[in-house]
Amino acid sequence: MKDFRGKVAAITGAASGIGRALAVELAREGARLALADLDEAGLAETVRLVAAPGAGCTTTRVDVADRAAVFAWAGRCRAGHGQVNLVFNNAGVALAAAAETVRPEDFEWLMAINFWGVVHGTQAFLPHLRASGDGHVVNLSSVFGLIAMPTQSAYNASKFAVRGYTEALRMELLLEGAPVGVTCVHPGGVATGIVRSQRVDEAVTRMTGQDADAFRAQGERMIQVTSPEAAARRILSGVRRNASRVLVGPDARVVDIMARLLGPGYQRLVMRRAERLRQEAGGS
Template sequence: MTSQIRLLDRTAVITGAAGGIGRAIAESLARRGCNLALADIDAKGLEVTARTMAASGVRVSTHRLDVSDAEAIAALPAQVLASHPGVDLLFNNAGVALGGSFEDVSERDFDWLLSINLQGVVRMTRAFLPLLRRSDDARLVNLSSLFGLIAPPGQTAYAASKFAVRGFSESLRHELAGSSVGVTVVHPGGVNTAIARNARIHANASPQEIERSRVLFQRALTMPPQVAGEIIVRAVERRRARILVGRDARIAATLERLAPISHWRLLERISKSKASRRPPATRSGRPARTGA
């Protein structure tokens, strides 16, 4: 194998491709001449992504898919092969968010999140691994999260799923060592996608609490998805086993390694220090003028 993966004329399957990081990954791959099989539950968003890719001249197929549906996933490889000669890359990107403490979140909602964020990854991997093995140079890319490195309060379900994706990916990497299939796990930090706006909040939350949670979460999502997508694809090209996307992910990974128990207190101090340095807001929401 060469030191860098050649993406020209390869085929990549991407879940969650209707927007956000999934669409950005598709754009970065298309610029490199990689053909695309785009999957998402959002059919309209998929068509927008597909139209965006059309100018690149690559082969694009779209597949409406609910990654919590085991039968739909099992049927997907045959559908992809109807449009493409094979599969060389699989990006398990689809995911959802759920806010609330463990005691507030219902078992039904907890299981709903795991069915998408974890079982979707496992089932997609099981379905497509035989096709990836047929490739002479394949890559499985699983999207974990900043919350697959650290686990803040109010994110028990999401953190559980993303730590599990991390563990699944790292174990599978060892199992596939020496084969033509490499495994990459990605930990994006605050990427500006719709995940906060679309997140479920526990049933006991008031409308005010829901809005406050979404606003606070959205403020932390600052990196444009196009930047994140390019970082991910560039690192996949270089066969990186682990990708930390954003300064926040790099800081969290370092603190967790240095202080595996007390890192959350350190992060809270950093957050409070940043907040205290922000200019006070006026009633309009704009920073107030300070100084002369």
């Protein structure tokens, strides 16, 4: 897909962050938008920034964990816009917890959004993307879908799952010769609100020496690497190239190289950094 003008793009998690930036960039390039999120006020602000009211941009309150709701939204997108060319399965949440003691209800909450939301969005929109004759699926994984991190076992599980699901989907559609491209996106640190709003289990304090607020604050400092706007431009460049994988940010490229060169040996580097951060927290 070389040109987004006249294309219809469905975006989840469009009320803020990368989702909002994708909406603004796509509107600038002449695309029509179907935006979804649970945050209706945030969606309204995205529409204001997009400056494409009426038929050019529709919004729907959707919980991506609700399969029936996602399929209903996809049907309304096709009926209202006449076609759907792109789906960006972007909605996501974060959870910091110990692998041994993470609460099942927290794990299930995260997986329902981060993984099952991607599956629901992909399956709901694929028939419409096929019908368009020029479609593309974009699924958001993470650098944490390339390497694992202490306190991030649930998040890692969801993002590794998105990566595996998306890569298999791409190969299946290529074998079929379907008119639908597939891209898996691995953002590094992007300055969004995901860390600020993450759930932090009490076990994290024992592992890191930080309370929940300090842990979130440290995480927010660490993600100030790439702006959402730069991330959106990088992702759309990947769609134009039909890239199988898009790495967002210099940190993502470093992580990818590290994982490729070191294999499981990357864990030693991660542990050294984790130990250093814990020592710094203890001394603060």
